[in-house]
Amino acid sequence: MRWARRHYAVAVATPDAHAAAIRPLAVTLDQSVAVLANPSAGRGRHAGTFDEVLQRLRAAGHAVRVLDTPSRDAALAAAREAVHDGVAALVAVGGDGTMHLALQAVAGTSTPLGVVPAGTGNDFATEVGVPTDPLAAAAAIARGLAAGQGRAFDLARMTAPGSTDPTWFGAVLGAGFDAVVNERANRMRWPRGPRRYDVAIMAELARLRARTYSVTLDGVASEEPAILVAVGNTASYGGGLRVCPDADPTDGLLDVVIGRPMSRWTVTRLKPRLYAGTHVNDPLVVQHRAREVVLAAEGITTYADGERALPLPVSITAVPGALTLVG
Numbered sequence: 001m002r003w004a005r006r007h008y009a010v011a012v013a014t015p016d017a018h019a020a021a022i023r024p025l026a027v028t029l030d031q032s033v034a035v036l037a038n039p040s041a042g043r044g045r046h047a048g049t050f051d052e053v054l055q056r057l058r059a060a061g062h063a064v065r066v067l068d069t070p071s072r073d074a075a076l077a078a079a080r081e082a083v084h085d086g087v088a089a090l091v092a093v094g095g096d097g098t099m100h101l102a103l104q105a106v107a108g109t110s111t112p113l114g115v116v117p118a119g120t121g122n123d124f125a126t127e128v129g130v131p132t133d134p135l136a137a138a139a140a141i142a143r144g145l146a147a148g149q150g151r152a153f154d155l156a157r158m159t160a161p162g163s164t165d166p167t168w169f170g171a172v173l174g175a176g177f178d179a180v181v182n183e184r185a186n187r188m189r190w191p192r193g194p195r196r197y198d199v200a201i202m203a204e205l206a207r208l209r210a211r212t213y214s215v216t217l218d219g220v221a222s223e224e225p226a227i228l229v230a231v232g233n234t235a236s237y238g239g240g241l242r243v244c245p246d247a248d249p250t251d252g253l254l255d256v257v258i259g260r261p262m263s264r265w266t267v268t269r270l271k272p273r274l275y276a277g278t279h280v281n282d283p284l285v286v287q288h289r290a291r292e293v294v295l296a297a298e299g300i301t302t303y304a305d306g307e308r309a310l311p312l313p314v315s316i317t318a319v320p321g322a323l324t325l326v327g
């Protein structure tokens with residue numbers, strides 16, 4: 001997902017390494033490692049190294065099984081089945097969307113997730129300190145499995161009212177202008193590629209309007225007129241936009257960043273500052289932190305980890321240590 005292109009390449013803050021707790025892995029060599037791969041992630045630019053990724057993963061001595069994933073639904077079903085079968089780890093090879101799929105299978109289980117960043121954005125991988133090079137990431141997963149050591153991270157668990165069926169996310173939930181842009185871009189047939197997001201941004205900027213959100217933070221409700229509402233377990237989305245710059249996936253809390261009603265000109269002025277996360281210093285941007293966040297507004301479909309998710313209203317809870325990451 002992209003709601004901004006990267007032509008605003010300003011000095012980018014590198015995330016501080018979050019102090020994740022070490023979690024021992026109960027894996028044995030008779031368990032295989034399941035690989036969930038999205039060959040089209042990153043516009044296929046890492047497809048040529050896939051065999052080498054598998055080779056690096058095998059270094060821990062486990063059999064490596066590539067899941068049959070002809071479609072997104074098939075990928076999710078295969079990942080869930082692999083976790084149910086008791087694999088040593090589920091390894092997601094792709095971008096944030098593939099990682100998001102894998103999270104639905106491993107969240108809240110003892111099965112560790114390995115992330116091999118091969119997408120265009122890889123925001124979650126970056127935030128949890130996974131090596132940016134796919135081969136280095138695969139080697140780190142093998143080392144983690146051999147050492148029997150993972151790292152514990154929080155995840156966000158989102159539900160619709162009256163439902164117990166969770167959607168998990170690891171990075172950021174967009175529920176404002178960003179989500180509206182994604183909806184428009186997804187409806188468009190032309191242009192293709194990142195240009196689609198530029199056109200969608202321009203179209204949505206032209207009709208920019210604040211909505212009234214009902215925001216309930218740990219039981220305390222308020223009405224918030226806003227153009228941007230983002231809920232972060234980690235800081236960034238969209239390929240380095242640090243929308244929730246202080247979010248820490250090890251603090252058991254979610255960061256909520258709200259952009260007050262502002263002009264098109266102010267949005268345009270603030271957008272490049274998202275790369276360094278300094279937009280939160282503007283008086284029109286406020287930050288909160290909470291364990292549970294309930295959001296409601298008319299006409300918004302949320303995007304979680306860049307993927308189309310639930311329509312508002314939703315309830316989101318930080319679940320400490322819901323993810324064991326290996327590598």
Ligand SMILES: Nc1ncnc2c1ncn2[C@@H]1O[C@H](COP(=O)(O)OP(=O)(O)OP(=O)(O)O)[C@@H](O)[C@H]1O
Pocket residue numbers: 001037038039040041042043069070071072075094095096097098099101118119120121122123306307
């Ligand atoms: N096996 C699969 N078959 C079909 N679609 C898949 C499969 N695996 C993942 N996807 C979907 O493909 C889309 C793009 O994947 P992904 O996000 O991993 O790559 P990307 O867009 O290049 O990376 P990023 O999101 O980091 O920019 C996502 O919506 C994801 O759910």
